[in-house]
Amino acid sequence: MKKLLDRVRGGERDAVAAPEPGAAPFYLPQGNEIAVFEAASRRRLPVMLKGPTGCGKTRFLEHMAHRLGRPLVTVACHEDLTAADLVGRFLLEGDATVWQDGPLTRAVREGAICYLDEIVEARTDTTVVIHPLTDHRRRLPLDRKSRVVEAHEDFQLVISYNPGYQTVLKDLKPSTKQRFVAIAFDYPDAAAERAIVAQEAGGLPAGVIDSLVAAGRRARRLKDHGLEEATSTRAMVYAAQLMQAGLAPAAACRAAMVHPLTDDPELVAALEEIVDAHFGPDAAPAAPRPADDPPA
Amino acid sequence: MTDRAQPDTPEEEILAQLEAVSYVAHRDACAALPAVRAVEAAGAARWLEAGRELFLRDRDAGRAFWRGTPALAGAFAGLDPWLEQALSLGRVRGAWRAVEGFMAQAGAVRARWGGAGERRWFDLGRRWTVRDAGAGGRYFETPFEALAGAGAGVEALEALLAPAESLGEGGTALGAYLDAALRLRGTVDAGTFARWAARGADVLRAARTRGERYFRLEGEGLDSLFELMPGFSVRRRGRLLRLLLEAWFGAALPEAARAWRESDWRPGGGAAAVETDGRRLWLPAVFPDREAAVLGVLHAAGHLVYGTYEPHALAAEAGSGGPGEGPAEAWTRRCASVTGEADGRFRAVFDLCEDLRVDLRLARRIPGYAKRLQRLARAAPRPSGYAGRLRDALCAGLGALDADHPADALGPRLAPLAAPEATVATAFACARAWFRETGGPEGAETDADGAGPAPAAAFHLPGRGPNAPRPAGAVAAAHAAAAGAGDEGAGEAHTRRPAAVPAGARAGRNPRVESRGAMGGSGARGAGVGSVARVPPSPAPRAPRRGGRAYPEWDYRAQAYREGWARVHDCELREHDAAGAARMWEATAHLRRRLRRALQRQRPVRRAPLRRRPDGEDLDLDAAVDYVVARRAGLAPRPDVYVRRAARGRDTAVLLLADLSTSIMATTPDGGGRVVDRLRAALLVFADALEEVGDPCAVRGFASKYHDGVEYYRIKAFDEPLDADRRARIAGLTGRLASRMGAAIRRAVDELRAAPAQRRLLLILSDGRPADYDDGGDLRYLHEDTRLAMKEARDAGIHAFCVTLDPRAGTYLPAIFGVGHYLVLEDVDRLPQRLPEIYLRLRRGGAA
Secondary structure (H helix, E strand, O other), X not given: OHHHHHHHHOOOOOOOOOOOOOOOXXXXXXXXXXXXXXXXXXOOOOEEEEOOOOOOHHHHHHHHHHHHOOOEEEEEOOOOOOHHHHHEEEEXXXXXXXXXXXXXXXXXXXXXXXXXXXXXXXXXHHHHHHHHHHOOOOEEEEHHHOEEEEOOOOOEEEEEEOOOOOOHHHOOOHHHHOOOEEEEOOOOOHHHHHHHHHHHOOOOOHHXXXXXXXXXXXXXXXXXXXXXXXXXXXXXXXXHHHHHOOOOHHHHHHHHHHOOOOOOHHHHHHHHXXXXXXXXXXXXXXXXXXXXXXXX | OOOXXXXXXXXXXXXXXXXXXXXXXXXXXHHHHHHHHHHOHHHHHHHHHHHHHHHHHOHHHHHHHHHHHHHHHHHHOOOOOHHHHHHHHHOOOOOHHHHHXXXXXXXXXXXXXXXXXXXXXXXXXXXXXXXXXXXHHHHHHOOHHHHHOOOOOHHHHHHHHHHHHHHXXXXXXXXXXXXXXXXXXXXXXXXXXXXXXXXXXXXXXXOHHHHHHHHOOOOHHHHHHHHHOOOEEHHHHHHHHHHHHHHHHHHHOOHHHHOOEEOXXXXXXXXXXXXXXXXXEEXXXXXXXXXXXXXXXXXXXXXXXXXXXXXXXXXXXXXXOOOOOOHHHHHHHHHHHHHOOOOHHHHHHHHHXXXXXXXXXXXXXXXXXXXXXXXXXXXXXXXXXXXXXXXXHHHHHHHOOOOOOHHHHHOOOOHHHHOOOOOHHHHXXXXXXXXXXXXXXXXXXXXXXXXXXXXXXXXXXXXXXXXXXXXXHHHHHHHHHHHOOOOHHHHHHHHHOOOOOOHHHHHOOOHHHHHHOOOOOOOOOOOOOOOOOOOOOOOOOOOOOOOOEEEEEEEOOOOEEEEEEEEEEEEEOOOXXXXXXXXXXXXXXXXXXXXXXXXXXXXXXXXXXXXXXXXXXXXXXXXXHHHHHXXXXXXXXXXXXXXXXXXXXXXXXXXXXXXXXXXXXXXXXXXXXXXHHHHHHHHHHHHHHHHHHOOOEEEEEEEEOOOOOEEEEEEEOOOOOOOHHHHHHHHOOOOOOEEOHHHHHHHHHHHHHOOOOOEEEEEEEEOOOOEOOOOOOOHHHHHHHHHHHHHHHHHOOEEEEEEEOOHHHHHOHHHHHOOOOEEEOOOHHHHHHHHHHHHHHHHHHOOO
C-alpha cells in the first residue's frame, strides 16, 4: 500500500536505507571488477571508479550495494558543493541551534556505502574532508562541533571520476588518488553491450538491438573528432527504451544518441548518416550482424 | 615599264589599283568577281569598293572578304545585307578576325536561322566588336552552333550573352566571358551562371585585371563559382565526409587518405569524381549532390582499404614493370597487357569488375550502402553506346549487393568477385576473361560512339571515376595548388593546365590567329592567401643554431615529445616605418574611434555574486545562518553575511601572436592589396583599442626556419604603451620564412603565464597551416605538434583562439584548435573590424 502511495505521490525515503528486497539491479560484469570490489569491501578499503560517462559506474555500485546488502548514499558533486554540505551544519530551530548531519556523516555513522559521484566537480575543501576516512584512521572530524565520528565498520567510501573531460587543473591530486583502490571501466564489448541493451529494454527484436549497438559503436569512433563525449552505453539503452515505448528506431536514435551529444552541424550530419545506415529506409532489416571491425 | 590601257569602268579602276598594291588581292578579287556578277551584275562595283576599303584597312580582313564572297553571294543570292555587315565590321579597328569569322559563317547562319536570325547574330557580334575587337573576333570565329548550343536557335545565343551586357566596356573580359560561358554551359545551370556573371561584372567594375582574371576562372572567379554552384560543397562540408570516413573505416584507412586534397577538377572538365594516386584522395570542390559525395568518397576509400592499388597485387596477372614505374604507368601497362594497347574499353570493364568487388565488401561493412548505391544508380542518367551497356551491367551487379547469396546473383562470370578472399587480381582475371570472350558486356545497341576511352568511362556513377591512379604530374600540380594558392607556384598551377573547352568551341579556331595573341595577357598569377610553399628537406648539411629557449616538440610518429627540439629565439624587429605608422594611424582613425566606442559599450558586465562580504545588496543566507549560530554558541564571528553583485574588474591579458611567414606578403584574394597591410592595420587598431579599454595587451610575431630557428619578435610587451616607436614597429612588419606554430605558442604561453591578470587569452593571427622548411612535406607533423601546444596552453589555464585568413583552414583547424576555437575570416579587409568581436567572445568564454 505504501509503495502504491509512493508511486502516486513521488515517494520520499530516508537517504540511508537498506537495499530493497528482490533481485539486484542488473549489471553485466566486464572483467574482475566484482571480485576487486568485494575484496576491497571486506577490508573496508575506499574505492575509486574511473571511466567515461554512461559506461555503468553508478549501476555497478548499485548492484554491489545490493549484493553486499549495504545502504548506499549517493552524493552528486557539483562546483558549489562545500565540505559543510557533506559533513553537516548547525541549523536554527526555535531559539536553539541543532546540528544536522550531512550525507557523509550519516553514512559514516550508520555503516553505508557513501558514493561521491564526479568528485572532481566539488570544491577542493571537500577532498580534504575525506582524507581521514580513507586511511587506517577511518574517522570523520566534525570541526564545528569539535568532535570526531569513528566510522561504522560497514562504512565504505566510493568515489567516481571521469578522467576525460575535466581539465588538468581540476584533476584529483595524486595524494588523494593514492588513497583509493581503483577500478577502471570502459564501454563493454559489443556482445556485452547487446546483452545490456537487451536486458534494459526487454522485448526488442534481436536484429534491432544488433543494429542499435552497431550504430552506437560506430558513432563512438567520432570521439576526438569533435565529439567530446562518446556515445555511451546508457545512451544506447535510452534509445532502446524509446523504441520500446513506440518511437521509430531512427527517431529514437536521434533523440538519444545524436542530439544530446553535439550541436556541431557537421557532427550531427555524420551521426545521422550512421543512424540512417542502420535504421534508415535503406537499412536492410535482415542484414547479417555487422562485424565490429572487419579486417581490411 | 609597259603602257597600260586607261581603265574605263569603276570596276576596272579598282582592280587596277588593287593589282598595283597586291598581286594576291587582285587575283582573289578577280576570282570572286564572276560569282558576284552572277547574282547581282550591277553590284560588282559596290562590292569591289567595299573589298578595297576592307583590304586597305586590314589586309587580313580584305583577303577573308575576297575568299568568302563566292559562298556568301550564293547563300544570300545577292550582296545584301552581308556586304554592308562585313564593311561595318571591317571599319572597327583591329577587327580582322571578326571579319574573317563573319565571312566564314554568315552563309551557314542564314541557311540555318534565316535572314532575321542572321541579322540578330550579326548585331550581337557587332556590338561586341565595337566594344572590343578581340572579343568580337572570338565571337565570330566560334561556330555559331557551339555558341547557341546544339540544336538551339538564336534566342539561346542571346540568352548566353545577356549577362555580359552588364560588363560595360570590359575589353578583353568579354572574350574571357565568352570562354567561361561556353565552358560552363551544360555543367552550370543558367541561374547560377547569371549570378556568377553578375558578381564578375561587379568585380570588373572595381578593377579591370581582377575582373578579367575572374572570368578566366582564376582564383576569385573559381572560388565564387564553387560557392554559387548547387550541390555538395567539399570546401564547406568536407568535414562531414571526413567524419564518415573515420566512423566507417577508422584505422583501416591510411592516415594519408583521410587528409585529402582538393583536385583540380573544374566545371566543364567532365564529371566531378574522387581521384586517387593509390595513397591519397583528391576531391573535387563540388559534388553534384550529397549522396554522390558520400557514396563516392566511401567507394574511393574502399578501394584504398581493400587493396585496389596494392603495388604487387597484379604482378602475377600482368607481370611487373621496370624499376621506377609509377602506379599510373603500372596501371596503364597492365590494362594494355590484355588488349595490346591502352584500350579504354578494357579499362572500363576492369573498372566495372573492381568497383563491384569493392562495393560488395563495402556493403558488408556499411549497412544501407547497397540500397543507397542502387538508388543512385537508378537516378543517374544512362549513357549511350558501350558505356550504357557497361552501366547496365553495373546496375545488375549492384543488385546483387544486398542479395542473400551475392555470388549467385552476380552470375557465373562475376561470381568470383563475391568471394571474401577476392582481390584486385580476381577482378582483373574476371575482366580479362570477359573482355576476351565477348569484349565486355554485350547488347543490341550500336556502339558507334563508344570507341574512345572517355565515352566508355562515362558508365561510372556520379561521384566515381576511373580507377586508374592519377599520374605523378597531376599529383604534383594539385599538391602545389593545395599547398597554398598565394605563392607563385600555385599561381602557375592554375595557369599551367589549360582549361578544358568543349571540343566544338575550339574546333573553329585558327591556330595562326591564336599565335597573334590578341586576347591580352595570359600570365596572370592566381592570387590568394596561403602558407609557404612546401620545401623538401635540405640535402646540404646545416650548422645547428644555438641559443634561444629550447621547447619540446610533439612527434606523432613516435607518439612522444622530442625534448628540446625546437629553439625559440627572442628577436627585435629591425624594420621601423614611422612614416607608414603615421599614415596608418591617420587612415584607421575612424575605425579606431568606432571600435573604442563599441568596446566600451559592449564591455562585458558579468555580475558574479561575491559571497560572504561585509556589505552588499543581498543577504547571504548560508552565511547569515552560520553567523547567528556562531553568536548563539557564544562566539564572536565576523558579520560577513552579504552577497555583492559587483561587476568584476576587467582582468584579462591578451597576447596577440601574429604569423609573420612569407605568405603574408601575398596579394589579397581580391587583388586590392597585400595581406600584410591588413595585418598591420589590424594589430595597430586592436592594440590601440585594448589600450583604450585598459586590458594588458602584448603583441608578438613569429617566423621560423628549421626547428632550431624559430624567431619570436617583440612588437609590444604587456607593460609597454603603444607609443610612436611601437606603432612604427607594427607598420614595419614584413613576412619572412615559415611558420612553426607549436613552438611559438609554447613561447607565448610562457610569457602569458607571467602576465599580470587572472584571465589570459592567446589570440593567434595566422594565414595558413603550420609548416616549416624541415617538416619534409609531412603536413601532419606540425599539425599534431600545434594541437599538442594548444592543449598545453589550455592546461595552463590559457584560452587560445586562432583567427585565420586561409580559406582552406576549415580542413585542418578544427583538428588543431577544436570547434569553436578558431575563426576563418573569408574577407581579409574585415580583419581590423572583426578582431574586437572575437576579443569580446573570448572574454566571455575565457577561463576564469
